Amino acid sequence: MSSTFDTVANIIAETCDIPRDTIKPESHAIEDLGIDSLDFLDIAFAIDKAFGIKLPLEQWTQEVNDGKATTEQYFVLQNLCTRIDGLVAAKGA
Amino acid sequence: MRIEYFQLIDRIVALDIGAGTICVEAVVPRESTIFEGHFPGHPLMPGVLLIESMAQTAGWLVIGLTRFERMPFLAALKEVKLRTFVTPGTSLSITAKLLHDGSGYAITKAAIEADGKPISDAEITFRIMAFPDASMRLAMEETAARVGFPMQALADG
Numbered sequence: 001m002s003s004t005f006d007t008v009a010n011i012i013a014e015t016c017d018i019p020r021d022t023i024k025p026e027s028h029a030i031e032d033l034g035i036d037s038l039d040f041l042d043i044a045f046a047i048d049k050a051f052g053i054k055l056p057l058e059q060w061t062q063e064v065n066d067g068k069a070t071t072e073q074y075f076v077l078q079n080l081c082t083r084i085d086g087l088v089a090a091k092g093a
Numbered sequence: 094m095r096i097e098y099f100q101l102i103d104r105i106v107a108l109d110i111g112a113g114t115i116c117v118e119a120v121v122p123r124e125s126t127i128f129e130g131h132f133p134g135h136p137l138m139p140g141v142l143l144i145e146s147m148a149q150t151a152g153w154l155v156i157g158l159t160r161f162e163r164m165p166f167l168a169a170l171k172e173v174k175l176r177t178f179v180t181p182g183t184s185l186s187i188t189a190k191l192l193h194d195g196s197g198y199a200i201t202k203a204a205i206e207a208d209g210k211p212i213s214d215a216e217i218t219f220r221i222m223a224f225p226d227a228s229m230r231l232a233m234e235e236t237a238a239r240v241g242f243p244m245q246a247l248a249d250g
Contacts, residue, residue: 038168038169041168041195041218041220044195044196044198045198045200045218048193048195054194054195055196057195057197058197059196061197
C-alpha cells in the first residue's frame, strides 16, 4: 500500500505534468512546483476522491489571508500529507 | 433562448438537490443577429454558446446546492465534445449532474440532447464564491424566477 505522500505526488505528477522525481516531501506546491490555484482544484478533486475526504481549501485560504497561517503549513507536501492523514483519521473516528 | 443576452435556458424542468441533478429546456431561436455572422447563409448555433448553455444549466444546480448563498463561476472545462451541428429552431434538453462538491469548488458533468440524440457534453468545474454584491444576487434570483427555478427543491433537498 502506497504512502499518502506517494499517492499525492503521483496525483500531482499526473494532473500537472510535473516529473514525478522532482516532487519531494519538502516541495512547496505553489512556490517550488509552480501549481496555480486552478490546477490545485484538480489536485484537490483527485485527493478528495482518493482518500474519501474533503480538503477544507476555503478554510485554509481564509486562514492564510487572515495571517493566521502560512502557505507552508498547508502547501508543503509533507504538511499537506499530515493534514490528509488527519482528515482520514477523523473520518474513521 | 435570447442568445444575444446570454439567456440560454428557457425553463428548468427538474431539479433534485439531494441527487445532484438538473434538467432544463432550451429552444434555439429561429432568428438572431448571431446567425448573420455564424455563418452567413448557413446559420449554426455557436459551439461556445452550447458550452455556455451547459455551464448555465450546471450553474443552476450548483447555486441550488448553496441555497442561493453563493455564486458559481465557470473555472474549467474538460472533455468537451460538440458532436453535431445545431440549427435555428432546435429544441434542446440539457442535463447536468454533480460529480463532486468540493471546498469552494464543484465539478459537474453536463450534456445536451435534441430528439434523444447526443449533441454535446463536458465536464465543468466551477469556483464557488460569495456574491460580489447584493445586486448580483438579486439579479440571479430574478433570473431564477424567469426560468422557473423550483424553490421548493431547496426545502426538499
